[in-house]
Amino acid sequence: MSCDCSNTPSNQPAQTPPPSARRGFMLKFGIGLMGIGGAIASIPIIGYAITPALKKYKNSWIDLGGTEDFPEGETRLGKFTNPNASPTDGESAEQAVWVRSYKPAQFQVFAVNCAHLGCPVKWFQQSKLFMCPCHGGVYYEDGSHASGPPPRGLFEYKWKIVDGRLLIDAGRLPGLEQSV
């Protein structure tokens, strides 16, 4: 031990009392400085935390495959990697859509996400229905609401054909507020 502190007389506060006016100013100055520093520091902190709300995520045209993969009269599962994928996404970056071809070169592309609360709907070719495993939402082959709690039909993607490839306009997990 470098010092035997128990023998040192305790500091006498009365010895050098700082002028109260100066102490009052120092305190206010300190609080003000902390406030300014905190405000500056909070810009990147809050900005970082809410980045996903500020950033504009753009849709893009995504290739689902050749039109021959989606024969007329059938509804098949199309797969793509979401355009916002990052290296840490793994398999969760993959997305699925139901592609219905009802006339030559005429498609309907449905989100697999139920319009109720987003569970994956499954297509049944025999009864020509989409059924949801969560709360029992059912849709007809054209995506319109058949029964159950969904407030609307399945979400539909915009599509186009370029050089024999089927492209869809995607960039967001489908949900009720904005469709896709």
Add this chain to the structure above:
Amino acid sequence: MFRSIKNMVGGLLGWTESRSGVISFVQPILTHRVPRDAKWWYVFGSASLMFFSIQVVTGILLATMYAPSAAEAYSSLQYIDQEVPFGWMLRALHAWSSNAMILMVVIHMSQVFLHASFKFPRELMWMVGVLLLFCTLALAFTGQIMRWDQDAYWGLGIGAAIVDRVPVLGNQMRNVMLGGPYIGGATLSRFFALHVFVLPGLTIALIGAHMALILKNGISEMPKPGMVVDPKTYVEEYEERIKKTGVAFMPDAAQRDMVFCGLMLIIVGFLAWYLGPVGPNGIPNPTIIDANPRPDYAFLWIFTAMALMPPQIETAVLLIAPPIVVLFLLGLPLISNRGERAPSRRPGAVLAYVLIATALGTLTWLGVVSAWSPVMDAWTSLPTPVKYLVGRTPLEMQGALVLQHSQCRNCHSLGGEGGLRGPNLDNVGSRKSWDQLVRQVQQGGGNMPAYGKNLSSAETTAVVAFMTTLRNAGAPESSIPGAMERQSSPDQAPKAVASEAGK
């Protein structure tokens, strides 16, 4: 020898005490006086704390092996389960102890509510306790995400779909929740940060506040009818009674806590060993559309409410009910902070508790059954009961095939197997006439899709012919009075003994 060790320990304690004051700090806490009648009803708070401690310890250890990356989380969990010594046991303990913690917190809260312990001067203890309840549930929800399986993925999807319904800011709020426009690596990372840093930190701080308030206000006594809480005189009277009849927390009350906590720990440890870890189930690949997502037990009642609520009020309820529930729970001791504490003198409160508990219990049970969900593989996995096929005409046999093939049994059961969404078809022929069945199949209604465009008229005829044979033994075919001409048609003649034939 013994004496010198004792001296050494004493010296060490003295040395530490003179420099830290730890003994004089801890001793009054351990020996603070509690009511003599605070017995077995008072063990559930301690048990909640114990299970939280288990969560902290097992959680830290799991974090040393778990990879919080969407690309690797799933395989790291399998690695922990299968390769790491005791890894499966730690995951099992973490999962079952979390269920136990929720249970203890709910029982503790029930006791405090039924005994009105939240009344003056313990309003703040209740409010902090309510915040701890929400922390516990938030930890459970974010913990479910850590499993990063299909339940986690689609559970997040459901959360996102709910947030999406917020007017104006829905999309932005959803993106903040998911860390982008899709569920992915950023989503898991932020829920990981919540689960291991933010929520445990908050919980520890709130537990500290909860305990400090216990020391300040004391543990409430068992309620006695006629012993009313009057804020003007309560504190004085309480302290006088405690001084006269109170006992030291350590050991008088703590011994009961220890017995109960030890018992619970052994039970949960056994459960964890016997039942094993929870999940991960299917790989969180959103293109696997055979997923059948279900939330953990604590959230099943919400899952049920979502299925049974009228769709028109759903968005309003989703957005308005949670803040009302939170405000009501937090504000409860401000609404009622004086008067009787005994349940026998508070019939309204007891009734409210029974109603809420029954509702939550029923919703949870309905969620386990989830009758509203189609059984997605019923049409391929469940055979048509043979007794329903014996003695049938070719047309009726064809109808049985149509019924099986058109996924009818995903929602309708036959012979006790199949979906529960629609009525069972075992004796549908006694309930509905030929014409009613045709109408129901073609036009749907009563929550059934219309099959008019999806079945040919031959298929419809066949399936209806089959269904008219599904009757209780000896029961006649259902018919609309006056509409008897159908029975004269030869290939649709009633099979009054059809159901008996198979027995």
